[in-house]
Amino acid sequence: MSIAVEIDSLTVKIKNKDVLKNVSFTLEEGLFLGIVGPNAGGKTTLVRTILGLARPSSGSVRVFGKSPEGHLVRGGAFGYLPQHQNIDPGFPASVIDIVLMGRYNAVGFFRWPGKKDTDKALRSLAVMGVEDLKDAQYTHLSGGQQQRVSIARALAGDPRVLILDEPSTGIDVVGQEDFYHLLKGLQKKMNLTILMVSHDIGTVTTYVDEIACLNINLYYHGNPLGALNEKVLTSLYGKNVDLLLHTDVCEKCERLR
């Protein structure tokens, strides 16, 4: 298996303050990585650095052996779902228009998406289970529907790496489990490398292959179950962390019987 992302002693400073400090890890191709940690812990900065949108102050980032800036020039390596979309409520685009944006890199300059691109966009919508929304106005959709359409957009360009920043915002708890399940299926089917930022450490651990616990420093990287101990969580989130383990049998209920 080849290495998808290789990060070596990465430090990123914004306004002379460390946002990320001495972070190193590697991620193999085809794995699903969850990036968790408290707010302002540098999660978004880490993915932006991998995408080439933020620059390292020191250290290096390689994606499939190339610098992120190299990937930016060509485009198309990443499917990206930003955390905040801040979209104008009157933005004139149907759902299919938005998903076709994901094809622009493949279409190239001075051309407009053709039938092949439309078919690809419709398949991406079908994968996300929202193909019936194709002609709806994007801004009329609910938060959860917009999220699915945006991931369909990110998938439409056949990316090698899918980067999702807090994708479960706007999706209810039951929907979240389905959603993670769907991502897991995509990972296997398309041999996608997935990086997902989340503040919800609980549910994420069930679905991801590896987890990175980030609070400026990288506190833990590896098997998700290894992160669920009090030492890691206390250093990550500070004191007063209460660890609740969800198992098939609820211990408290058993005791009450």
Place this chain on the structure above:
Amino acid sequence: MIEALGSPFMQKAFVAGILVSILTGVISAFIVLRKMSFIGAGISHAAFGGVAIGFFAGANPLLTAVLYSVAVAIGIDFTVRKGKISEDVSIGIFYSLSMAIGIALLSLSQTYNVDLFGYLFGNILAITPEEIVLTLAVSVAVSGFIVAFLKELFLITYNEELARVSGIRVDLLNIVFLAALSVTIVVSIRIVGVIMVSALLVIPGATARLFARGLRSMIAISCAAGLASVIIGLVVSYEYDMAPGAGIVLTAATLFFIPLLLKRRS
């Protein structure tokens, strides 16, 4: 009105007005979606400084205005990055600075120039054949740029970071867009003047935003709204012997507010 169309000055006014309305209609759709209306107003006032430089140096005022406006557009962007200040502050500085340069140069040259009012409030009836050729050239160049990069501009308008990840040279396209905006403003100044040109940059796009369901329909409606404003505005100002620039802007505003008030809540 029909006999007015027989006169060469009205014919030129209509040709120039139609060209400018289509040009600003295209640009206006993006100005509204990208929330750039203040930069439009800023550059149009800056163009006044450029016109004054032309008068002072004895050069063609439209040419100096084009060069100066493009420089201001780049200067606004540079100041935002270098000074880490917000764009509205940077625009505010260049806006007033350029007006001051204009007034300083005009008072230094001590020539009272009637034509200056033509630049402040527009003088579509005094437009020259050379200016029509310039307007046509600018219309072809700017529309060509927008058509060629329509999907890239659409993605930048939707989300700049996604555009970058998609391999689009966002900074370069933004600078070219600002240059296109600047030349559009300068050729439009002859029609409605420095003070009112921002109306043509904002109102047609705002009208289109009320109806449009896609980018292409938004551009088409924006052009149609601009075209209707110029034609109706010219006819009304001819009938009532009113300044044409004011007639055009009043029509554009009417075409925005009527559908706005009639629109049912969705």
